[in-house]
Amino acid sequence: MRVSVIGGGRVDEEDRERAEAVGRELAERGHEIVCGGLGGVMEAACRGAKEAEDPARTVGILPTDDSADANEFVDVPIATGMGNARNALVVGNGDAAIAIDGKYGTLSEIALALDRGSPVATLGSHDVEGAEPVESAAGAVTFVEDALQR
Secondary structure (H helix, E strand, C coil): CEEEEEECCCCCHHHHHHHHHHHHHHHHCCCEEEECCCCCHHHHHHHHHHHCCCCCCEEEEECCCCHHHCCCCCCEEEECCCHHHHHHHHHHCCCEEEEECCCHHHHHHHHHHHHCCCCEEEECCCCCCCCEECCCHHHHHHHHHHHHHC
């Protein structure tokens, strides 16, 4: 499964740790990560995925037109030059989404994912009808796995 990990470009220590834990959990369960490819939640999730015993492949769909802008933990950088319009590509390339923290860009990604029928778990992020608030990285990954098996 490929999971879009979405969230703030700048995060505090608690959200950084949450994102790293989500990345590790996804990797340990054999899933790939799609993200926006920059810093904050995106970088932390990719870092966590690379720290796992069996690292996951990470895809960064960048808002810029330069693949060198990707964080160092992205395996496959995709430069779009689309700015925030690339949010549709981030969630469109995942089977599910996990949102951590975030502001309006994350809120748009949650809405886009829900609109396309993808399951969305929120971990310290926006409270949106249709998305499932969870308390841990394991809970987030379990929710999206279970939702996709239904």
